[in-house]
Amino acid sequence: MTLDELKQDVQSIVASWRESEYARANSIMVVGCSTSEVKGELIGSAGSMDVAALLYDELEAFQQDLGVHVVYQCCEHLNRAIVMERALQRSLGIPEVSAVPHAKAGGSMATYAYQSMDDPVLVEGVAADIGMDIGDTLIGMHLKHVAVPLRFPVKTLGGAHVTYAYTRPKLIGGERAIYHT
Numbered sequence: 001m002t003l004d005e006l007k008q009d010v011q012s013i014v015a016s017w018r019e020s021e022y023a024r025a026n027s028i029m030v031v032g033c034s035t036s037e038v039k040g041e042l043i044g045s046a047g048s049m050d051v052a053a054l055l056y057d058e059l060e061a062f063q064q065d066l067g068v069h070v071v072y073q074c075c076e077h078l079n080r081a082i083v084m085e086r087a088l089q090r091s092l093g094i095p096e097v098s099a100v101p102h103a104k105a106g107g108s109m110a111t112y113a114y115q116s117m118d119d120p121v122l123v124e125g126v127a128a129d130i131g132m133d134i135g136d137t138l139i140g141m142h143l144k145h146v147a148v149p150l151r152f153p154v155k156t157l158g159g160a161h162v163t164y165a166y167t168r169p170k171l172i173g174g175e176r177a178i179y180h181t
Helices: 003-019 049-066 086-092 108-116
Strands: 028-033 069-073 082-085 120-123 130-134 147-150 160-167
Touching: 003 049, 003 130, 003 160, 028 049, 028 108, 049 069, 049 108, 069 108, 082 086, 082 108, 086 120, 108 120
Parallel strands: 028 069, 028 130
Antiparallel strands: 069 082, 082 120, 130 160, 147 160
């Protein structure tokens, strides 16, 4: 898959998010991405800053258009920490952790995001409203309860499986309760 073909698929994914009812202003979207898997290689084996740049640029435009806060998950070598803008970290009251992602500890996507943000910070975790997992990077720990899978037309990005999710409040109260749908 060429970078141009990859860009078209990413634009289709972003269009699906835009059309969904789940991507709203001020919601937090966690993105986990193995650029190695996108390239058709084994996760963690062939990271690509070019792939990361393409994804980041499209997601940055999406973030600017909708007012969604896009945050990026590092790989397991940094305990799947999250890269986000310091302003978001402060508004959420999440403590900062002391590490800087790089290609071999954090992954190419998180590294590129860290290098591209205005004032990046690393945090241990977040409770995101929506998420996108590119290459089976296991973002579930960073989604609010209750996570619900979404089905968008684009199921793979290059060689990577893509999973989408939104979250909803827990349903409590049993048979007498009335819920917003």
